[in-house]
Amino acid sequence: MPKVSSVIVPYAVYLRVYEPLAAFPEPERSHWARYARRPDRPSYQDELRRALADLLPTPPVPVPVHESLDAFVVEVDGVVCVCPWRTRLRGWLALEDLGEELPAPVLDAVLPPLLRQQAAQDYERWLGINPDARPWIRTATWQVPLHWFVLVSDEERRYDKGTGEIPPLLRYRTPMVQARRRVARALRTLKDTVDEGPLVDGLVDVGRWLEEFHPRSLVELDYGGLVHVLPAGELEDDHSAADVAEGIAALRSGDGAAAGAAYGRLVERWRSVRERRSAN
Secondary structure (H helix, E strand, C coil): CCCCCCCCCCCEEEEEEEEEHHHCCCCHHHHHHHHHCCCCCCCHHHHHHHHHHHCCCCCCCCCCCCCCCCEEEEEECCEEEEEECCHHHHHHHHHHHHHHHCCHHHHHHHCCHHHHHHHHHHHHHHHHHCCCCCCCEEEEECCCCHHHHHHCCHHHEEEECCECCECCEEEEEEEHHHHHHHHHHHHHHHHHHCCCCHHHHHHHHHHHHHCCCCCCCEEEEECHHHHHCCCHHHHHHCCHHHHHHHHHHHHHHCCHHHHHHHHHHHHHHHHHHHHHHHHC
């Protein structure tokens, strides 16, 4: 893949849904069919660079003026599946959550209140016309939310160390039917064995999101730019999906000690990742 820029934008990880072309109405289906044949499709790093470039002008542009016409594309068993970027929609959603990420003085300095208010009004008007809109991509920074690992299995893990200009890669892909089944089983176990909490709430939320998509879709968990800030040894040894599965299986069988051990490995692993955020 040609390099658009030498700047690598790290930190973000992604949960994506790829839908088959049949899931899209016309004329969007034809657009994605043509797009899938393009040899010069951009990468997630290109999307991030564009978003960061919009923040450089004065005043900054917190949300793109026009919706992206780009997507990620995969082909499995001859079936083309696409994951639309929907950068504008995701920008609006990210703005809603930004207040929890940054202190008010920092947020006001980066994105003045008037700009945020205008973006919120634009989103409200847009949502009135598109009430059923949902993103195909969820994003997290400096960590993979633990409930995302419930959707995948260690057997679906792919890790490539990368060589030269090819960056490392750590991702999971699974059929939608498997992801939904794992969420349902995990929720039954957790509701029977632990109190309500962030893990249960996160699974309920992501389960509802998955129901919005075609049953023959693919679900992808991608470490994205996080692979650029983690040592190769840590990436190679990271089997968080296996730890999550082991912990839930232990809860199901009533083995609290084994569940605690699996959870302890996860907490320690991701605490060390979050500490790198504070060190920068």
